[in-house]
């Protein structure tokens with residue numbers, strides 16, 4: 646099955662594992678909820694597979710995240726794709742001429758007004774798609790990446806593809822607990838929260854609390870929804886168990902997914918040479 650190309654560069658995205666994750670969803674369910682949307686890799690792949698093969702079969706997809714300017718990007722792609730294509734076209738042409746100055750200009754502008762169009766540019770140009778906000782004042786502080794951002798034609802094609810995929814999806818800014826309160830029996834909820842031990846400084850995750858997520862998952866399970874949780878597992882080279890322990894009996898199945906290079910090390914060593922380490926993510930299912 647073809648992989649949907651990424652619209653945003655996003656650390657911790659699940660693009661490479663989306664198909665595997667989707668393969669564990671029921672073949673047929675009611676609505677799909679994704680409360681930690683990030684770059685939307687799993688939802689996009691699910692919509693693509695569902696459109697092309699008819700499986701899984703479901704009614705509506707509801708996507709949400711705590712970052713308003715991230716949700717705004719998806720709503721622009723859905724409702725006014727030319728706006729984001731034109732913006733990228735003009736700004737990236739200037740970026741190619743003077744990357745450092747242009748990056749600082751975009752980042753300053755974003756930090757002043759938190760607009761979605763600049764946030765999209767930042768995700769495409771910042772170091773490794775690491776979206777890091779300073780704890781003290783929320784300033785988006787990631788340095789410029791060394792790579793050449795994708796050209797406007799490629800970006801434009803991706804916007805068109807995503808626009809077609811998400812036309813019937815709903816995007817809302819809210820915390821995971823508000824989102825999960827909406828779920829009903831036979832809905833699927835896929836949770837990919839910030840990794841607790843290292844991601845608390847990225848995204849807007851300072852306030853994220855895994856124990857609250859476990860409580861919400863228990864409520865959704867009791868309602869008859871199917872909850873899937875991605876969580877970091879063991880790191881082979883250090884033999885260190887970096888996993889967290891969920892409450893006993895909350896999950897019925899646990900799947901180990903091989904992630905290849907660890908994105909966590911990439912964050913900690915930004916700018917330095919990286920060692921490849923094998924990380925096995927866990928996928929936990931409530932049914």
Ligand SMILES: C[S@@+](CC[C@H](N)C(=O)[O-])C[C@H]1O[C@@H](n2cnc3c(N)ncnc32)[C@H](O)[C@@H]1O
Nearest residue numbers: 657658659681683684685686711820821837848
């Ligand atoms: C690991 S990322 C999700 C990556 C996504 N699966 C992908 O493929 O790109 C976690 C996301 O959770 C969001 N987040 C952090 N705290 C949250 C909260 N309390 N409620 C909802 N979303 C939150 C972050 O903004 C971030 O986008």
